[in-house]
Amino acid sequence: MRTKDEIIGFTKSLRVLIVEDTAVDRRLLESMLSESSGVTSFLRSADSFKKAIVLLEKHNFEVVVLDLNLPDSQGIETLYALREKYPDVAVVVNTGAYEDDLGIQTLSSGAQDFLVKGKYNAYFLNKVLHYALERKRVEKVLENAYAQLKETQDQLIQSEKFKVVGTLATGVAHEVKNPLATILYGITFLSEHLKNKDEKTVTVLTTVKDAVNHANKVIVNLLDLSSGTYLKKAKQNLHESIDKAVSLTRYQLEQKHISLHKEFELDIPNLEIDSTKIEQVIINLILNAGHSMADGGMLTIRTESSILSDDFKKYPRLFTSSIIKRGQKIVLLEIEDNGCGILKEKIKNIFDPFFTSRRATGGVGLGLSVSKNIIDLHNGEIFMENISPQGAKAVIILPIE
Ligand SMILES: Nc1ncnc2c1ncn2[C@@H]1O[C@H](COP(=O)(O)OP(=O)(O)OP(=O)(O)O)[C@@H](O)[C@H]1O
Ligand SMILES: [Mg+2]
Incomplete structure (x- = not known):
């Protein structure tokens, strides 16, 4: 025979954090959600926003039941602050008895559901938490698809x-x-x-x-x-292409007293590439790095092989790539400088043909567009990001076929 919980589908125990400063309300929630009830597999409580953050840093929660008016954070700002720090956790807001409007507002402000104090029982609470978790999951799927x-x-x-x-x-x-x-x-x-x-x-x-x-x-x-639609591909060691590009740009780097650091992964698999075109890309990126640095910078070239699995935390943006799929074996090439960095509002334009911030000193603005075209033809990805404390990094990801 099936239990009542199985009939309504609540077979999963949740990891829940209660954030509530009113002792009576907190205890009521705790008793309804106690680990022995089977609703939760892990339950913790906090009576302030600061304590909630300490627990969230330490443990992995699926759902937070959140009172908006805490001693150290009040109103809808509490929700915003939590969402900003922990966007992956489902949030159910615990509102006061006559705060239906506020409850509705929390839904459009990122909460997955809301409860009205005094108007729920254990069964209803359980249902709301499961619903919130499912809604969060669907939201994530939608966000990725978008x-x-x-x-x-x-x-x-x-x-x-x-x-x-x-x-x-x-x-x-x-x-x-x-x-x-x-x-x-x-x-x-x-x-x-x-x-x-x-x-x-x-x-x-x-x-x-x-x-x-x-x-x-x-x-x-x-x-x-x-x-650029034609490639002359052959099995090639990427390190050879890098070394060639470095020797062709050595003069420019030496003139500016830029030191070069190589961090190559040993035994990196050979790649099916058009080595002349890949060299051209690396030359473009090294020259860009060189231009961004005043006299005496540092250029780091790094290689690494990996698999784009769920554990690949380095570049989360790759998870939404339509080119590199999960499970794909990849080689990463990073060319990093400690130069001036890229202006935040310009970063989305740097791959546009003719975009340059160096027109006065001879820049045409085609180096990155040509490079992107070549990497696209190799079914790879290329992007640039600023790094801390200072500088920029070009990242190329090439598939291992
Ligand atoms: N390493 C970097 N650091 C800072 N800004 C960069 C870097 N790489 C590229 N940029 C920015 O991106 C712009 C476009 O780069 P791109 O290589 O396409 O053109 P360019 O270097 O200006 O001219 P060229 O056609 O001669 O290469 C640069 O003008 C610069 O503003
Ligand atoms: Mg350039």
Whole structure:
């Protein structure tokens, strides 16, 4: 025969924290939820917000029954403070007898349900806690689905942008490339055959040469972006690509007295990559790091292999990736600097074609878009984040096939 609890489906014992400063109310809840009743498998109580936080830091709770008016925190702010610190815990607010409106308000402020003091019994309380837990679970599923949808939408927008840039680029770049080469040749010829080498003439020629070189860089990068659908893949050790990229950028790093630290995981699995293109990405990232650092910074290049499992806490954003799936074996490459960091309001734009904060010093704003295009073609992920106390980190995740 089935027990009453099984019939209504309350087969799970919950881990519950009661936060209530009125002794009578707290004891009533404790007796209804006592571990011996089978409703809870772990029950703790706190009579202030501060004590609740101490318990939440120490133990893993599923549901918090929360009185909003505590000695050290009052009103809806109590709920906000709890939600901000512990977004994964389900919250059931315990409101006063005539506070139905407040109860409804808590639902739109992040609580999963509310109780009205004096108007519930043990059975009703049990039901509400289970309902709150289930609602929290569904909310999390929805949040993940939304984040995934948003990322897919962003990728679509980005790939549309690439298509437009690509079509334009191939047309314009081919037309402009040859005249630019002629101009560059002409300037070099003039510099060498100039009879009157006065300072002003030399300055003018140097300025023209710099401008042509800049235009040439734009064209080369644009062609890279638009021809980026083809990869020449082969099994390759990522460390070799990194070492090559480092040797090609050594001069720039030395000039700025930037020291390089390598933290390579030994025996990292070989990857199926287009090594020339991956080197190009690493060069772009090293140069960006170099530009962000004033004289005498530190550049760290790190590699690590892992699996994107539930235990992978390092980059939670990967859990909503539409490219890297759970269970996928991955290699992580981090390129970290202690430079100026990225302006918070600009971080979402840095992968946009032509976004640059270095226009005055020759930046075109295509380094990261080209890099992202290449990593996308490898079915990988690339992103950047600021690090503490100072600097930025580029992260690349490549799948091990
Ligand atoms: N390591 C970093 N630290 C701080 N800001 C960075 C870093 N890497 C990139 N950025 C920001 O992102 C912008 C875009 O980078 P991106 O490589 O696409 O273009 P760029 O370096 O400005 O020009 P280029 O086309 O010559 O590479 C940079 O101008 C800079 O503002
Ligand atoms: Mg760059």
